[in-house]
Amino acid sequence: MSAARLWPAAGSIAGRLFISAALWSFAILLIAGVGLSTLYRRNAEQAFDARLGVYLRALVADVAAPGDDNRSEPGQLGEPQFELTLSGWYWQITRLDVEKPEIRSSRSLFAARLPRLSAQGVALDQMGARRGYVLGPDDVRLRMIERTIDIGDQGLFLVQVAATTQDVDGDITRFKLELIVTFILLAAALIGSTALQLRYGLRPLRRLQDGVAAIRRGEAEKLDGDYSTDLAPLAGELNLLVAANRDVIERARTQVGNLAHALKTPLSVIVNEAATEQTPFAEKVREQTAIIRDQVTYYLDRARVAARAQAIGSATEIEPVLAALVRTFGKIYRDRVTSHSVDPPSGLRFMGEKQDLEEMIGNLVDNAAKWAAHEIRIGAVRLPVQRPGERPALLIVIDDDGPGLPEGQREEVLRRGRRLDESKPGSGLGLSIVTDLASLYGGALTLAQSPLGGLRATLRLPAVP
Secondary structure: OOHHHHOOOOOOHHHHHHHHHHHHHHHHHHHHHHHHHHHHHHHHHHHHHHHHHHHHHHHHHHHHOOOHHHHHOOOOOOOHHHHOOOOOEEEEEEEOOOOOOEEEEOHHHOOOOOOOOHHHOOOOOOOOEEEEEEEOHHHOEEEEEEEEEEOHHHOEEEEEEEEEOHHHHHHHHHHHHHHHHHHHHHHHHHHHHHHHHHHHHOHHHHHHHHHHHHHHOOOOOOOOOOOOOOOHHHHHHHHHHHHHHHHHHHHHHHHHHHHHHHHHHHHHHHHHHHHOOOOHHHHHHHHHHHHHHHHHHHHHHHHHHHHHHOOOOOOEEHHHHHHHHHHHHHHHOOOOOOEEEEEOOOOOEEOOOHHHHHHHHHHHHHHHHHHOOOEEEEEEEEEOOOOOOOOOEEEEEEEEOOOOOOHHHHOHHHOOOOOOOOOOOOOOOHHHHHHHHHHHOOOEEEEEEOOOOOEEEEEEEEEOO
């Protein structure tokens, strides 16, 4: 399975659904990550505060114990960190009700002093203590809890306990990294599952698209297979539309055929009656009747082709048509044209009716054979699609080594009934018929100088994707 088939194309419905799902997943994971990180930090701080609170209560108990002996050596907390100089774990007791505050502290604090949270405007909590962050010795960030206790005549004391948060910060950092890695993996899993869900959920739409494309290419006549309940009505309506289109085309062909037969008989009667006389009037009738017959044939063919051009699902292989025409005209002009080269790529198909393709190429090959000295070359190529949504096209190029045409006369010969040389047989309608047929299919005919020295006719037609 290729990545192009797995991931939805940009700008498609699947692409929009995929992008919106990916963005929502990213937003939800981001919010969840921030929330979990904040919750973990809060819980870590609460656990750390609880540990500091144990030491604070022990100090408060030492200070509030009756007797001077009990208060003389507070701080026996059973924590070796309080004994190590500048270890990051400190306590400090300050007597506030004397003119010069008396300060006792842990050995770890050495000659430094702890700042007060009350001086920073930190409010009391429900337990009557203050909690917050301060800068301690060596500008190390500390988490501190302080509490003021009044023991009456024995004095007013401020008890503080502080400790570095390096261990807690390290735990929080590790948690964030693990959370990021986990959420990245989760996001990748969500995006992958979203792509698979879209691929599976939109598979009926792709089947419907492939079925319609097969009809357009002429590989199928209707949508076959079972579709989901929400797409089955659409598939049914498309089949009805294709059937209705074919019915319209068939009725148009029948009506054109009926009109041709209806006109054929009166024209034949007029021609036969005029043939019985050799007067100038009879000659004029024969002349005008021939013109009427050519014009009727031309416009009936044009109406017939216009109906076929709108048909859905018509496709014609290029290579067999070119090969058959070259064999036919090779026999007709074998006395003069000795070289016919055909080089079309296999698998190239014209999106239209076979008889229309035969008529267009047949007229061009016939015209080239009439004027060629010895050689005709016929080639076909598929044009690359330049822009998304552009209709595929093919070029059929016919070269001859005849006298060619001056640039100023090339547009003139494409007009209906124009013949620049009356010495060659024909009605002058061949190139104009090709032009009209090509335009009905959305194509065009252009004339240019051929590398062989004669005329190059380039026919642009719609190709089957």
